Amino acid sequence: MPAIYAIRDDGFRFKNLDLSILDIARHAPDDSDPDSILDFSLHNTAMAAWWPPMGAHFLSNEGFEGSPIPDISSGLGATLVLSPKAKRYLGDLLESYGELLPVEAEGEVYYLFNCRTFGQEDLEVSQHEYLGDTPISLKALAFTDDAEKLATFKSKFENCATVFCNEQFKRAVEKFELTGISFDENLVEQFG
Template sequence: MSKIYAIRNDGFGYQSLDLTLLDIARYAPEDIDPDAVMDFSRTNSRLAEWWQTPDTRFVCNEGVNDKGIPDISAWIGASLVLSPKAHRYLSDTLKSYGELLPVTVGNDTFFIFNCTQLGEEDLSMSEYETQGEIPIQLLNLAFRNSAQTLPVFKSRYESCLTVFCNERFMHAVEDFNLTGVVFDENLVPQY
């Protein structure tokens, strides 16, 4: 049986994409619901139809040793930022599971991968801590076997905050020596 992993940033040493949802929202047509932009991952909104390639940069995180620009990094919601190298190696796999949205950084084109594929959760093994009927904190998250066939996906149960992947995708990232992310067997982040 194949494992499922949460794709997380490899600490704070790598630089971060200096692009916010407000930067993106200014390009959205007036007839687009603002929630479809500001909460694009949770609402599973597609952005490619109106996307305009923004110019941006990477910035260092204060107080840490700068490791440079990563090949892959987790971005807002269930999305990833891909360097030109990561895009070259992974785009054929990723394009069927979301959108690849270009951003210009200096003379290079990076891509935001907006994951639109949902994995099917195993609700008998997934659990929230609740207060009354209000979910407070995710305690456990598990997926049905069907999720193991997906290279990347996200979870509505987890509010679409993380890109998850199967072992094959993890091995591809490792085999191509792509930097910036780690693969966490604990699907619920530990704070």
């Protein structure tokens, strides 16, 4: 099995970027297909060509007022939010796998990393749970050895809700002591 991780937020102790899909859709070109914007991760929509200077701010989770802004956090769909420090250390590595879209927040320029690379799922292991003929949840997820070569990627089988990474990306985050995310070997997010 390749060394693959799901990138997760490191608990609730960090602030989150308050940027919604409607904030993005408001700036999309008039001739855009609404589905390609509202579900941009699944449609693998490129946005850099029309991305405007966008402003946002960070919010604390309830009960964690005054919490710090992370270096990296999960964003909408298969995106990551990078601080200026994280962009400086990881930008060159990430730009081959997606787009770095600037967002002004807290007086600095942060970046929304729009992952545009798909990993190849191992379909002998990956499974959905079904209700009749309709898939209702992800039961198991695994990737082929080829995915281990990708620093970051997303999964169609998982509806592009998570950014996954390899050992190289994990080591870079740890080397530069970037805060805000954890690396989960369980690729299916557990709730409850």
